[in-house]
Amino acid sequence: MTSRLLEFIDLQYKYPGGREPVLSGLSLWIPEGKKCVLLGRNGCGKSTLFLHGNGIIEPQQGQVLWKGKPLVYKRAALQEMTQKVGLVFQDPEHQLIASTVAEDISYGLFNQKLPVDVIREKVERVLDAFGLRELAEAPIHHLSLGQKRRLALAGVMVMEPELLLLDEPTAYLDRYQTKNLLRELDAIHRQGTTVLMATHDMDIAFEWAEWICIMDKGRLVFAGDPQEALENRAMLESLHLGMPLLVDVWEALPEQWKRELGGNIPRSVDELRKMLSVQRVW
Numbered sequence: 088m089t090s091r092l093l094e095f096i097d098l099q100y101k102y103p104g105g106r107e108p109v110l111s112g113l114s115l116w117i118p119e120g121k122k123c124v125l126l127g128r129n130g131c132g133k134s135t136l137f138l139h140g141n142g143i144i145e146p147q148q149g150q151v152l153w154k155g156k157p158l159v160y161k162r163a164a165l166q167e168m169t170q171k172v173g174l175v176f177q178d179p180e181h182q183l184i185a186s187t188v189a190e191d192i193s194y195g196l197f198n199q200k201l202p203v204d205v206i207r208e209k210v211e212r213v214l215d216a217f218g219l220r221e222l223a224e225a226p227i228h229h230l231s232l233g234q235k236r237r238l239a240l241a242g243v244m245v246m247e248p249e250l251l252l253l254d255e256p257t258a259y260l261d262r263y264q265t266k267n268l269l270r271e272l273d274a275i276h277r278q279g280t281t282v283l284m285a286t287h288d289m290d291i292a293f294e295w296a297e298w299i300c301i302m303d304k305g306r307l308v309f310a311g312d313p314q315e316a317l318e319n320r321a322m323l324e325s326l327h328l329g330m331p332l333l334v335d336v337w338e339a340l341p342e343q344w345k346r347e348l349g350g351n352i353p354r355s356v357d358e359l360r361k362m363l364s365v366q367r368v369w
């Protein structure tokens with residue numbers, strides 16, 4: 088049975104001065120070891136939920152559980168949570184605090200009071216893993232947005248979190264950068280980290296995720312695997328999420344081809360290409 092790594096139970100949250108609650112009875116859980124996507128339109132509360140995920144925001148009502156145990160809202164326990172649950176903000180400017188790349192990556196490790204040689208070794212590893220070696224001494228304000236985003240992810244991954252929360256990581260990335268990021272996330276996932284990405288992009292969700300959660304108006308409206316989400320076409324369209332492009336392509340294929348291909352919508356263009364070449368339909 089899949090275990091629940093992080094679980095939100097009946098969360099309610101209204102920002103001070105806000106008219107409506109942003110989260111109104113939201114319950115969802117993140118299955119351990121899966122690549123998960125959180126979908127929902129602008130302003131439905133995805134970022135607010137993420138801020139509950141590692142204890143930055145304390146629920147006004149409801150509970151957050153980590154491996155079945157309620158979060159403890161005390162300094163030491165929260166510091167531990169920010170190590171276990173890495174949060175990458177949508178805007179890297181909200182995340183980067185030190186003056187150079189290497190300093191920024193090491194910041195959390197110094198907070199953990201690790202020995203200097205251990206810190207140095209971890210920073211070196213992450214500089215290589217994220218292709219930041221040549222920028223190690225660069226001032227942060229010299230970096231491009233794409234480099235800042237890469238650095239924000241590196242600064243979180245150096246803490247070796249068990250769960251990685253990414254808030255719209257593909258916003259403002261071109262197709263090439265998006266593909267690279269998804270490849271990086273696959274590598275992170277293969278090394279044992281559970282990943283949850285907030286996005287509006289159905290194509291990414293369908294191609295990449297193993298588990299999809301959909302929020303609307305501060306509540307969960309769907310949780311399940313991507314194929315199951317596609318069976319709820321009316322729901323996806325009513326939430327203005329639309330269908331992945333591959334579904335439209337699939338639907339345009341002749342009925343006989345679809346039958347010969349086994350009736351399952353391919354998850355990526357590569358998969359479609361493979362199916363078509365195996366079946367020799369073109």
Ligand SMILES: Nc1ncnc2c1ncn2[C@@H]1O[C@H](COP(=O)(O)OP(=O)(O)OP(=O)(O)O)[C@@H](O)[C@H]1O
Nearest residue numbers: 102103105109127128129130131132133134135136
């Ligand atoms: N600090 C804040 N103070 C007051 N209201 C806020 C604050 N942060 C967010 N909100 C409001 O809460 C609602 C939910 O915002 P949130 O950023 O959680 O949604 P989201 O689903 O992540 O949106 P997006 O997809 O556009 O990033 C919005 O109406 C937003 O204006």
